[in-house]
Amino acid sequence: MRGDNELIKGEYVKFRLQLMQNGVDVVMINKAWDFAVLAHHGQRRKTGEPFVMHALEVGKKLFEWNLDTQTIVAGILHDTVEDGGALRQDLAEGFGDPVAVLVDGVTKISNIKLRGSKNEEFIENLRKMFLAMAKDLRVVLVKLADRLHNMKTLHGVEEGKRKRIAEETLEIYAPLAERLGMGQVKAELDDLAFPYVYPEEHEKVVSLSKPYYKNTEKDVDTMKRKLLKVLAASGLKSKVSGRKKHLYSLWKKLERPDIAWDFERIHDIIALRVLVETAQDCYKVLGIIHGLYKPVPYIGISDFIAQPKPNGYRSIHTKVFGVGARIIEIQIRTWTMHEQAENGIAAHWAYAGMKLKKGITNDLLDKRPFDKSFTKLSWVKQLADWQKEIKDSSEYMEAVRFDALSSRIFVFSPMGDVYDLPIGATPIDFAYSVHTNLSGFVKSVKVNGKIASLNQQLSSGDVIEIIKNKNYKSPPRDWLDFVKTTQAKREIEKSLRKVGA
Numbered sequence: 230m231r232g233d234n235e236l237i238k239g240e241y242v243k244f245r246l247q248l249m250q251n252g253v254d255v256v257m258i259n260k261a262w263d264f265a266v267l268a269h270h271g272q273r274r275k276t277g278e279p280f281v282m283h284a285l286e287v288g289k290k291l292f293e294w295n296l297d298t299q300t301i302v303a304g305i306l307h308d309t310v311e312d313g314g315a316l317r318q319d320l321a322e323g324f325g326d327p328v329a330v331l332v333d334g335v336t337k338i339s340n341i342k343l344r345g346s347k348n349e350e351f352i353e354n355l356r357k358m359f360l361a362m363a364k365d366l367r368v369v370l371v372k373l374a375d376r377l378h379n380m381k382t383l384h385g386v387e388e389g390k391r392k393r394i395a396e397e398t399l400e401i402y403a404p405l406a407e408r409l410g411m412g413q414v415k416a417e418l419d420d421l422a423f424p425y426v427y428p429e430e431h432e433k434v435v436s437l438s439k440p441y442y443k444n445t446e447k448d449v450d451t452m453k454r455k456l457l458k459v460l461a462a463s464g465l466k467s468k469v470s471g472r473k474k475h476l477y478s479l480w481k482k483l484e485r486p487d488i489a490w491d492f493e494r495i496h497d498i499i500a501l502r503v504l505v506e507t508a509q510d511c512y513k514v515l516g517i518i519h520g521l522y523k524p525v526p527y528i529g530i531s532d533f534i535a536q537p538k539p540n541g542y543r544s545i546h547t548k549v550f551g552v553g554a555r556i557i558e559i560q561i562r563t564w565t566m567h568e569q570a571e572n573g574i575a576a577h578w579a580y581a582g583m584k585l586k587k588g589i590t591n592d593l594l595d596k597r598p599f600d601k602s603f604t605k606l607s608w609v610k611q612l613a614d615w616q617k618e619i620k621d622s623s624e625y626m627e628a629v630r631f632d633a634l635s636s637r638i639f640v641f642s643p644m645g646d647v648y649d650l651p652i653g654a655t656p657i658d659f660a661y662s663v664h665t666n667l668s669g670f671v672k673s674v675k676v677n678g679k680i681a682s683l684n685q686q687l688s689s690g691d692v693i694e695i696i697k698n699k700n701y702k703s704p705p706r707d708w709l710d711f712v713k714t715t716q717a718k719r720e721i722e723k724s725l726r727k728v729g730a
């Protein structure tokens with residue numbers, strides 16, 4: 230035990246040193262830390278580590294993403310109620326209601342589990358449900374930091390459970406990180422889950438890719454040195470590095486029919502990455518590169534600066550004939566674009582907070598074209614609204630709530646499929662969204678295992694079971710008084726016309 234205490238203290242002291250240099254409220258974080266140490270006293274993780282080290286890792290990650298004090302505090306405290314000895318009341322009194330609400334939100338979304346259908350539509354609904362129940366973007370960020378550390382320590386969990394957790398990570402958490410533009414987190418989660426979900430495929434990719442990584446590395450290194458020299462001579466301030474393709478995304482690419490496991494067709498197993506100050510510099514660098522190495526015709530250039538990807542990703546990619554005629558991809562972007570590609574929405578959050586602290590002008594925010602592309606993703610529209618609100622007011626706290634999703638609820642079938650319904654929807658609306666015909670067989674309904682009325686308003690997370698009659702009966706007219714979805718209304722009216730009622 231004595232050894233534990235020293236370990237815990239030592240790790241925290243290192244973290245506190247960083248905190249002090251970065252303008253967060255160290256007093257508050259110290260307080261949260263002392264609270265967590267007490268709440269998790271004597272508890273251990275399955276890996277054998279003191280439990281509170283998990284809380285520390287989550288807090289550190291959130292700090293790394295430049296999040297505000299409340300979020301870091303919530304990260305340190307996120308398991309103190311669920312797994313530790315604390316009460317919600319203690320959190321509200323000690324750290325304020327917003328922190329208690331954040332911790333609550335983390336607990337709530339932790340209970341959403343991948344079960345039932347693997348159908349992409351249902352999984353997408355599950356992701357939406359996740360955001361809707363989180364209500365505040367920061368809750369999702371705490372949960373992502375939590376999942377990241379849980380995945381790093383998954384080896385400690387019982388073998389039977391590992392695969393399910395890893396699957397959930399691949400199906401829910403990594404895509405969520407991707408939709409929030411957090412490329413680095415997505416790639417990390419994918420790679421951590423990969424060996425647990427697809428052990429044989431993982432092994433195969435690791436062993437087959439080894440020589441390719443090795444050979445490409447040599448060539449890329451030669452090109453890097455040459456490029457650095459030329460860029461320095463042109464007076465451009467730049468950083469050039471080689472980035473290795475993550476294993477899971479390499480596997481996905483190898484599986485594509487146009488690649489068919491031919492490594493020679495993969496040009497970004499190690500890509501060169503050039504970071505510069507401005508978008509204009511990016512195009513200058515592109516010109517310089519094409520002067521040195523010829524672009525590959527037709528597949529050469531993708532300009533994601535002029536046309537960002539739907540999740541906001543910006544960069545110029547060019548494939549060139551490099552050293553030894555090997556085709557190499559080079560990615561050119563500004564430091565800001567890079568930060569956003571790695572940390573996405575978290576980078577924005579940090580930026581919005583900074584705006585308040587350091588008086589960054591609206592004008593500067595306007596110049597950042599990143600968010601426009603969000604509107605292309607229908608269910609991430611609310612994030613675009615968020616951006617608008619940041620421009621309008623300094624109340625950025627309000628702006629990260631998921632307004633568009635707050636008018637929806639997400640409910641489960643007994644099989645675990647998720648259905649997306651408007652607020653106020655009833656079991657009859659649910660029946661119509663499962664199958665138009667089902668409603669004619671409704672005898673009664675159970676919500677969360679208990680008999681409920683047909684017009685009861687459902688809430689997110691409810692499990693709805695329709696108990697069926699043997700024979701079809703035309704739906705009664707009074708259902709029209711309470712159904713919410715247009716689909717249900719239309720279908721009821723249609724069957725009433727049919728029977729001439």
Ligand code: MN
Nearest residue numbers: 283307308375
């Ligand atoms: Mn946790």
